Amino acid sequence: MQRGAVTAGYKADRETVVKILNEALATEIVCVLRYKHHHYMASGIHAQSVAAEFLEHANEEQLHADQIAERITQLDGSPNFSPEGMLTRSHSEYVEGSSLVEMIEEDLVAERIAIDSYREIVEYLGNDDITTRRIMEQILAKEEEHAEDLKTLLEELGKKGEPAAESLKKAEGKKAEMRH
Numbered sequence: 001m002q003r004g005a006v007t008a009g010y011k012a013d014r015e016t017v018v019k020i021l022n023e024a025l026a027t028e029i030v031c032v033l034r035y036k037h038h039h040y041m042a043s044g045i046h047a048q049s050v051a052a053e054f055l056e057h058a059n060e061e062q063l064h065a066d067q068i069a070e071r072i073t074q075l076d077g078s079p080n081f082s083p084e085g086m087l088t089r090s091h092s093e094y095v096e097g098s099s100l101v102e103m104i105e106e107d108l109v110a111e112r113i114a115i116d117s118y119r120e121i122v123e124y125l126g127n128d129d130i131t132t133r134r135i136m137e138q139i140l141a142k143e144e145e146h147a148e149d150l151k152t153l154l155e156e157l158g159k160k161g162e163p164a165a166e167s168l169k170k171a172e173g174k175k176a177e178m179r180h
């Protein structure tokens, strides 16, 4: 097969980078699905503006998924879109939440997990794969914006900007898992 973007000068471990990117891809797809669910389920007096924000985030996560999938193919890998094992590959969880506030809190937890995971990926890539690092840096910046948006929404709804204790515990557990 003809080689494309991967030249002899490529310094990273290609297979590891593809694996890491497939985990990020699963994370993005789970986020698309969770935001879509929240978009359609948002109800109550504040529902309209919040539902619009959920949809905007869903669309941006979809863009991230596409950027990541494209980079995987440039690295001669195969983007894993299989529903099987999607949640195991994903860093963040799919939690529905039963109220508007709970939905926003769950989304904030998921964004914060993505932020930590992507920061680790950027650090891991360093100067070994600059293109992938740049893509992940752009996505990381967007996730930080998302987290800020959600924090603001919670504040507007009269809640503190920190995720609920239960969700935070789950997030910490998930992070501890990741390190192993």
Ligand SMILES: [Fe+2]
Pocket: 028, 031, 060, 061, 064, 139, 143
């Ligand atoms: Fe994203």
Ligand SMILES: [Fe+2]
Pocket: 031, 057, 061, 111, 114, 142, 143, 146
């Ligand atoms: Fe996000």
